[in-house]
Amino acid sequence: MPNLGVVAHAADDLRVEALPEPSPAADEAVLEIAFGGVCGSDLHYWRHGAAGASVLREPMVLGHEISGTVVAAAADGSGPSAGTRVAVHPLTPHGDGITPWPADRPNLAPASSYLGSALHLPHTQGGFARRVALPTRLLHAVPETLPLEVAALAEPAAVAWHGLERAGDVSGKRVLVIGAGPIGQLVVAVARHHGAAEVFATDLHALPRRIAEQHGATTLAAADAAALAALHADVVVESSGTVPGLASAIEAARRGGTVVLLGLQRAGDVPAAVATAITRELTIVGSFRFADEFDDVIAALADGSLDVSGVVTHVLPADRALEAFGVAADASVSSKVLLDFTGE
Structure with a gap:
């Protein structure tokens, strides 16, 4: 089969095209990608040619939420052997020689690279292709009991896991999730896994509210300000990224x-x-990507204690990527959308 890839060339210029076969470095394994999740940053590259400060300056293979199977082990002997099923941790931390950052929080390294990111030039090519070469340090083996469709959720689930743990121990607490998109859905699932006593979620649309309810959350309309104010939640996770959500x-x-x-x-x-935050003595914390939670997330997905059923609403063949991106961009009809790279 040709090595089809999903490549962003510019705003509104997303192409499915044949790529060269991967040519691995000594510390890289060749993966046969099974599934890739469409992320908000992928949608931004498609629609705007940029994701925040990361601006497309050359064609770039998208995708950082990926799972697959090693088909050629690294020549230097590092990493998993051929036949190993893996999820991919897309971060390679780098310092810039100037900016300090805590060594135990690699997600805060100031000059890091991330798969499918246009922050640096040349861009860091992503994993939306049938076959890719990736450094073995990014590859995390997954148990045979974990379907690769679910393993593709390890990266966004780790984002949700890290975000909730920024609030400390949530067991026995009342947790509210603002915005029940794919990340918000995964925060609901993680809150349940971590023993929250009550979980609430808001969203503008009926579909994400229904999915959150399937995971035991009580849902509210995002515009119901009085009901939200009456919650007095111990922990609120703002996952909408909007000013009204904040x-x-x-x-x-x-x-x-x-x-x-x-x-x-x-x-x-x-x-x-801010005045409300001050007078209530709120603790306000940021959360960016994730640190060392990836293997914990894989284990919880594998044993079923992290229940992500229903979060994936659509799986489309990779050669229908443009259609898949359109579906993923409509939060009223979809949650997480996966590309399937396994077909003919």
Whole structure:
């Protein structure tokens, strides 16, 4: 089969095209990709030619939420052997020689590369292709009991896991998730896994509210300000990345509560009810990507304790990527959309 890849060339210029066969370096294994999840950053590259400060300056293979099977082990003997099923951790941390960052938090390294990112030039090519060569340090073996469709959720689930753990121990607490998109759905699942006593979720659309309810969350309409304010949640995870969502998160947090900023807000100044945060002594923490949670997430997905059923709403063949991206962009009809690279 030709090595089809999903390549962003510019805004509104997404192509499925034949790529050269991978030519691995000594520390790289060749993977046969099984599934790839369409992320919000992939949608931004498609629609706008940029994801925040990362601007397309050359064609780039998209995709960082990927699973697959090693078909050729690395020549240097590192990493998994041929036949090993893996999920991919897309981060390679790098410092810039100037900016300090905590060594135990690689997600905060200032000059890091991430699969499918246009931050650096040349761009870091992603994993939306039938066959790719990747450094073995990115490859994490998954148990035979874990379907590769589910393993493709390891990366976004790790984002949700890291975000919730930024709030500390949530067992026995009331947790509210603002925005029940794919990441918000996974935060709901992680909150249940971590023993939250009550989980609530908001969204503008009926479909994500129904999916959250399947995981035991009580849902509210995003515009119901009075109901949100009455929750007095111990922990609020803002996963919508919107200014109204931020306002709702602060308003819904109890006195002495914690607000986790997980959804990426727009660049520049963002209005916020700072006086309310001060007088309630709220703890407000940011959350960016994830650190060392990846293997814990894989284990929880494999044993079923992290229940992500229903989060994937669509699986489309990779050669229908443009259609898949359109579906993923409509939050009223989809949650997580996967590309299937296994077909003819």
